[in-house]
Amino acid sequence: MSDNLCIVVLGASGDLAFKKTYPALFGLYKNGFLPVRTQIVGYARSSIDLDDFKKRISSKIKIANATEGQALTQFLEKCYYTNGAYDKPESFIKLNAFVQNLEGGVTGARHRVFYMALPPSVFIPASKGLKNHLYTTRGSNRLVVEKPFGKDFDSSKELSKALAESWHEDEIYRIDHYLGKEMVKNLMVIRFANIFFSAVWNRFYIDNVQITFKEKIGTEGRGGYFDEFGIIRDIMQNHLLQILTIVAMEKPVSLDAEHVRDEKVKVLRAMTPLAVEDVLLGQYTASADGSVPGYLEDPGVPKDSVTPTYAAAVFNINNERWSGVPFILKAGKALNEAKAEVRIQFQDVPGNIYGNVGRNELVIRVQPNEAVYVKFMNKQPGLSANPIMSELDLSYHSRYNEPKIPDAYESLILDVLKGDKSNFVRDDELDEAWKLFTPLLHKIEGEKIAPKKYQFGTRGPEGVDDFVAKHGYQRHHEYEWTPSKI
Template sequence: MVKERAAIFIIFGGSGDLAHRKLYPSLFRLYKSGFLKDHFAVIGTARRPWSDDYFRETVVTSLKESFDDDEAIMKEFAQHFFYQSHDVNDSEHYIALKNLAAKLDDQFDAGHNRVYYMAIAPRFFGTVAEHINSEGLKAEGYNRLVIEKPFGRDLDSACELNGNISKAFPEDDIYRIDHYLGKEMIQAIPNIRAHNDKFEEALNSKYVSNIQVTLAEALGVEDRGGYYETAGVLRDMVQNHIMQIIGAVASDEPEATEAKVIHKNRTELFNSLKVLTPEEVDKDFVRGQYDTDELAENKAYRQEDNVAEDSQIETFTAGKIQFNSERWSGVPFYVRSGKRMPAKSSRIDIVFNEKVEELGIRPNTVVTLLIEKVDGHKVLINGIDYKDSKQDFIKLPDETKTDKAREAYESLIIDILAGNRIHFTLWDELRSTWKYIDAIRQRWDSQTADFPNYLSGTMGPDSAEMLLERDGNSWIWD
């Protein structure tokens, strides 16, 4: 039986795209499942002068785009939504917000619990967090601050941002959300490791030849050109999503399934990242920017809206990451992510060497363990649905089976309400990954790239293939 949760959600940026496209549909799924029912309310805040009724109409409209449910249940759900026009710099607005939250807490018997969700531009995170604290918004129950990426744009800005937030909220109450950590593919990894002794024993430099992580997208930047000009794929995908995937695969097996133990191991892994010299950046990382395709049916990146005609921002990168740790010394982690690739795919390929035969894993039939999310629903292991896997060294317990996979944000909201921080990013991890990424970014910013250098619909620039060929390896997905 589903246990109902109680809380007041205060969503800063409640009128925006993220809230309507991701958060409200996820909350609606939880409402239909009974996880949220009678004892919750959502306060949306933004500068727009909306009424409660108009706000509810926008919520219902956004739900109709994703669900075929009767409109009556959508309107019933929307009755839990309230709106307050808000200036993030105005102290009086926070006092009004506090009073509204207290009123709704009594009305819905929400347990004096608060979830403060930052669906706003990162430059406002510190300001809002400080006002929540100084104007007394915190309630008697729990007070959890949820922050969307990007968390800074380099190590210095991340340190400044974290310092501002930490003045108002302790680390244990900060939930840095990375939606990839809510995906079923990523959440399956700890179960695979925990319930497969042979597999876990094989995850080290003795048996692994290399590990490959590919996050490919078929689309271009679409309407996000302005954002991408400030980010690029290195910051947008490698610094957070890919690093967190590596953390799930490569960190030491925890002694207990507790967030603090799991994150301690991931922090130790990221602390062992081999930060690259400028010369090593040139050798171990490549970048690309998409051109139109052979038929000129798609725009080149430099032709997209809000993109500079001579843009030096990369839409593709591939690289070799290495760790100075006993477990992974000498094992390359090849990573790759890009726009306008042949297909959308999220893959982890673990390539074993011939020594794996010592564990009874036959290299002629199981050379690569592939974990892949396909069709938006299934997680495949070497092409087989992992929940029905009959492979001799990859099995999962019956309790992992579910009737329908949850959406990433839905899973993460459940974790937030439960106080489970396993699938969120801690500051100590971010500090190490930003240090690593900064070395690459600084080298690239000191050079001029010959862009564009790959056609839309291809696997990226030729240099991405050569990166592995130099080591006698090749991409598994090609």
């Protein structure tokens, strides 16, 4: 895309665009990853003055020094804005004229990236409008689609079918920002570039795997939107399941995007759909002091809502590598801490001669404080011969002197520009993922299965510890990991 690039951000007046898309594009610009001849066109329904639009972009971008301030000024010169509808051909004809005017008399290829930071209700008309009126024949076209990719298997299939009528699969980039996170990308390297992990990455040595996502905040006024989806659709069906497939997949033939995604699909096809007995559901109530309202008190949430704000689920993968190893996924809002991590717990030491010995664990901390650490038993220093739990710790903030780890969106948009689809969701992968969750979601909503209540700021609903223990996880209560200091 070194000739000429136009990035069209649809939904440019929304929070997602201002908080994520434009800061990510600026990050790429200041680090020299955008082609010199790049134009960024914001498009939305709202009528916004260009100066006001640029001020809103600036308000969400943090500037560390004068050099970055100068880079921001230059970046804003590449930003434009026009408004129109998402379902009217004349609006897209007008948008195309706007883009062509910016491209001017450019010779050579004219590449276009269309970033749909839009609500699902307008995905289909917007994608058709883009294909019919802005599709360039003088370069490449790439369509970036934000989640949610439907609400169940049927709605997802309908969306995929509609996109396929206008766009080739190799032009569609379904973006799940968790696949752009540093430690999620690192999972592939940890697994396939270290022989000692490869040797034990199977049912003979691993007892269970936990993948956890915790947020301290609740829905905070967004309850009306969240209630349509719930924590299972919002976090588990996409973010956590994507991580699971990377942890469990076989080594791909190469790092080619299709080879990587082929292996992820094989994992999904070896899994059985969730049943009610495989999950524990929760919904948060007000904080202990009453200062933070409960989920049902959030404006827009029906008073009889059974939408879970917490879910724990266990999956089994029916293949030679993982048969009998539970994969426990946990996700929740309004909890005691914010973190996302992968925790791989190994089996007990055969013929243990030391008594109270904890299990080894490999932990990949996705956020915050990116880290990889291994829990292992070590002799207590001094005259004692007692084994104690310690760790081999690779905390990124203390080990590396690299610049700040880029935002996930920055990493993924760069992948779009490079044409690397390995960190994006393929259509058949999406189908298989929804098959695992759709029967459970329909049963919960159809039978209005009530989630267990838990107080805002706690670890989740009663029974969470018993749930993970039932599936094999053993907690070593005398140990707590503390990130290493700089």
